[in-house]
């Protein structure tokens with residue numbers, strides 16, 4: 001009898017192990033094609049991708065490869081129907097030290113071209129190319145959550161302002177460092193940050209002084225919406241939030257992101273017109289019926305099997 005019990009337990013353990021193995025294999029297959037040198041991509045929850053800036057020994061300084069891989073990664077995510085929400089964080093000691101200053105010397109400061117105008121033309125194209133590395137986050141219809149621990153410097157602020165939601169740990173600090181390296185920020189901070197923090201005076205103070213903005217002040221000025229005790233708690237909170245969003249209709253969530261960004265950049269009248277035109281087709285989705293029925297039956301959107309998008 002005891003032998004039978006042990007045998008049965010062993011069989012059910014084996015079953016559980018096989019189920020886990022299949023689960024892990026499916027998860028890793030889903031992210032196997034996200035193979036980058038400076039970004040590490042994993043799937044911490046169903047339908048959620050975790051993109052880590054992954055140059056920890058260089059404090060995740062953004063070199064040419066990282067700027068390029070951001071574009072490749074987020075363009076891929078845009079068309080990936082298996083994933084609905086993204087969390088971006090930094091591996092190692094901090095979120096990021098900003099642009100790789102060694103790399104910058106070769107990439108931006110030595111323009112090619114036979115005369116000044118041609119060199120300027122070259123630099124302009126380079127700047128537009130660098131801007132694209134964070135524009136892709138905003139253009140990606142899936143919500144992107146930035147999870148910041150420790151330092152977020154220079155290009156890091158440009159990056160997180162292109163994200164939809166910003167969370168941080170208690171040890172986080174933010175620094176618009178560009179004036180300290182002799183330049184005006186040019187890849188998003190000056191354009192997006194004023195629309196996030198709402199105070200023109202604080203905005204000017206931060207960009208002219210390059211002082212550090214600590215986590216509590218980042219919360220009070222609206223740069224982040226939540227502060228967690230440490231990195232571990234923050235990532236857990238970010239994955240939980242991502243999972244919650246991923247459980248809802250992807251058509252509703254992604255349509256909301258596109259319309260929020262459109263409304264930020266246009267007058268109210270144009271935004272209302274845009275959403276009316278948007279929803280004249282999107283309201284014809286099955287998701288609406290399924291979600292309404294679930295609500296009537298007091299079920300959660302988590303119980304509704306929405307089609308991929």
Ligand SMILES: CCC/C=C/C=C/C(=O)SCCNC(=O)CCNC(=O)[C@H](O)C(C)(C)COP(=O)(O)OP(=O)(O)OC[C@H]1O[C@@H](n2cnc3c(N)ncnc32)[C@H](O)[C@@H]1OP(=O)(O)O
Nearest residue numbers: 057058059061097098099100101102127130154155177178
């Ligand atoms: C068209 C261009 C658009 C983009 C513009 C963007 C502009 C910006 O991002 S401005 C901001 C530039 N960044 C900085 O000024 C930060 C410089 N770094 C630091 O102040 C410190 O390193 C930091 C506080 C981030 C970390 O200090 P910690 O003591 O923890 O580490 P370190 O020993 O200093 O560094 C460890 C290794 O990382 C390398 N490293 C750090 N930051 C950068 C960087 N920005 N660029 C290149 N490399 C960086 C550092 O050299 C060390 O390397 P190694 O000596 O090989 O160990």
